[in-house]
Amino acid sequence: MKTLLILLATLLSVPVLADSETEPNNDQSIADTLIAGEFMSGRLSHDEDVDYFEFVLSGGAESLELVFGSPNVMGTENRWLILVQRASDGILVYQEVLGPTADLQITRNIDIDNGWHWVSVRPPGGSLATPNDVYNITITPDNFTPSVGAIEGVWQDNFSSYYSIHEGADGLLYIELSTNPFGWNAYLGSRIEDMAVLNLVVGPGTATLELTFTSSSNYEARYLSCQTEGGDPCAAAPGELLYTSTKVFAD
Ligand SMILES: [Ca+2]
Numbered sequence: 001m002k003t004l005l006i007l008l009a010t011l012l013s014v015p016v017l018a019d020s021e022t023e024p025n026n027d028q029s030i031a032d033t034l035i036a037g038e039f040m041s042g043r044l045s046h047d048e049d050v051d052y053f054e055f056v057l058s059g060g061a062e063s064l065e066l067v068f069g070s071p072n073v074m075g076t077e078n079r080w081l082i083l084v085q086r087a088s089d090g091i092l093v094y095q096e097v098l099g100p101t102a103d104l105q106i107t108r109n110i111d112i113d114n115g116w117h118w119v120s121v122r123p124p125g126g127s128l129a130t131p132n133d134v135y136n137i138t139i140t141p142d143n144f145t146p147s148v149g150a151i152e153g154v155w156q157d158n159f160s161s162y163y164s165i166h167e168g169a170d171g172l173l174y175i176e177l178s179t180n181p182f183g184w185n186a187y188l189g190s191r192i193e194d195m196a197v198l199n200l201v202v203g204p205g206t207a208t209l210e211l212t213f214t215s216s217s218n219y220e221a222r223y224l225s226c227q228t229e230g231g232d233p234c235a236a237a238p239g240e241l242l243y244t245s246t247k248v249f250a251d
C-alpha cells in the first residue's frame, strides 16, 4: 500500500481532464470546444487577444454552471470579460467582468437553453489592464451525465483519501485505497445518469453507498445505509455528506 501511495503522489503532479486553448481562436469560426465538466485553460497574450470557445447543449438543459478561475494570479487587480452567446441568433445570455483570486474561483449559474453557444474571454476594456495570468473555465449543464468510462481513474477526497473507479458494461467497481491496516474496502453496483448506488463487497459490516457526480471530475459520497461488523449503525447517518472527491488521475 505504501508503494501505491508513493506512486499516486508521483502521478498527482500531472493535471488531468484538462485542455488548453489553441491559438488562434480569435473569432467564432475557429473556437476551441469546451467539454462539459472538463477544465479548459487559456491566457490573454496581448491587448487584442480574444479567446473563443464553443459548446452544444442538448437533452433539456435549463441552466449552466460556469466556473472561472486563475490559480496563480497575484493580488486582486486582474479582470477578464466573459461573454456567453447563443449561436442561433447571437443573443448574449451572460456577460460579466470577473476577477477571481488565486484561492477563490468564481461560480455563476446561467439560465440557458439547448443548442450551440459560444463563450468568449477578452480584455476587460476601459482603464483596466489586460491580465496575462493563465485562466481556466469549466462549464457544466444542470442535466450533465458523465459518459461511461469518463469517471474511470483515481480520485482524492477532501480528507486526502484515495479511491479508484472502474466502470464498464457490467457495472461500477469502487475501491477505497485506504491506509487502514485491517485491509481495503470495495463496493460494486451500477450508475444511472449522474448517480451510482454501490454495495460493500469487500470490507467489514454492510453498507450501501451513493455517489452523485456533479461533473466528470467531481462527486459527492453518502451512505444510503451502513452497519458496522457488530451490527451497530455507522458513525455517519444515511444521507449525510461523507466527502467530496475530485479526479486526480485518468489513463
Ligand atoms: Ca489566448
Ligand SMILES: [Ca+2]
Pocket: 023, 024, 025, 026, 049, 050, 051, 052
Ligand atoms: Ca485568442
